[in-house]
Amino acid sequence: MHQILCAHPEIAQSQRTIYSYIESGVFKDFGVDNFSLKEQVNRKRAKPKYKKRREPVNFEGRRYADYLHFMAQNPHTPTVEMDTLYNTPSGPYLQTFLFEKTAFMIGFLHKEKTSQSMANTLNILQERLGCELFSRLFPLLLTDRGSEFEKHSLFELDAQGQSRLSIFYCDPMQSSQKPHVENNHNYVRDIIPNGYPLEALTQEDINRMFSHINSTPRLSLADKTPYETFCFFHNEQIAKLLNITPIRRDDVTLKPSLIFAQKR
Numbered sequence: 001m002h003q004i005l006c007a008h009p010e011i012a013q014s015q016r017t018i019y020s021y022i023e024s025g026v027f028k029d030f031g032v033d034n035f036s037l038k039e040q041v042n043r044k045r046a047k048p049k050y051k052k053r054r055e056p057v058n059f060e061g062r063r064y065a066d067y068l069h070f071m072a073q074n075p076h077t078p079t080v081e082m083d084t085l086y087n088t089p090s091g092p093y094l095q096t097f098l099f100e101k102t103a104f105m106i107g108f109l110h111k112e113k114t115s116q117s118m119a120n121t122l123n124i125l126q127e128r129l130g131c132e133l134f135s136r137l138f139p140l141l142l143t144d145r146g147s148e149f150e151k152h153s154l155f156e157l158d159a160q161g162q163s164r165l166s167i168f169y170c171d172p173m174q175s176s177q178k179p180h181v182e183n184n185h186n187y188v189r190d191i192i193p194n195g196y197p198l199e200a201l202t203q204e205d206i207n208r209m210f211s212h213i214n215s216t217p218r219l220s221l222a223d224k225t226p227y228e229t230f231c232f233f234h235n236e237q238i239a240k241l242l243n244i245t246p247i248r249r250d251d252v253t254l255k256p257s258l259i260f261a262q263k264r
Helices: 002-007 015-023 064-073 115-129 131-137 152-156 179-191 203-213 226-233 236-241
Strands: 080-085 093-099 104-110 140-143 166-169
Touching: 002 015, 064 166, 080 179, 093 179, 104 115, 104 179, 104 203, 104 226, 115 131, 115 152, 115 236, 152 166, 179 203, 226 236
Parallel strands: 080 140, 140 166
Antiparallel strands: 080 093, 093 104
């Protein structure tokens, strides 16, 4: 609702008033009711599942405490949060990157959930962007301790063995230490809910999804979109190199029909 009112200043009613109208059935004849509000529908609370993880020695010097120390010494270094989403353990897998300062997010499909596969995305991006621009956009990665990220040398070193970035890992079971990418996954789950098949999706589908997500205005960005904010700090050509295009606010779609309409 905030996104609609932000795009249409001619609507005089407040956000709270519009919600009251919806809840009282004013727009029911137009197909809008309480079930149209994703946060209004009660969901069954998932039981927490805790999995004890080993702590490989290769996390030495790259733990979250080391990240905090590094940022204290280098406060202007931008952080890129990295994560993985999937609907079935056998894949496919969606590797996501969130540029913390702009809330700008990109993603890449993978058939394998391995460090080699995930690090190969960085190889492709470095080749596409060039070393200088890549280092400016990806100087530091913050991620979890998933097995697909634990071989840190594959991420930190390029194909010639040269250092290209620093990588740090959150503490075990502490996803709150990379909150931006975790929160932004809510937009992804609006379009790719649990249970939907990822096998039929292409990278073009993923690019289209993130173009819509990045064109959604955010209260945290003073009603600017992540795309607009990213282009302010960088430029439209760089966003294009990352396969993200702007979408008119009235055309933004955050539903499965955006990429599944022709596949189900």
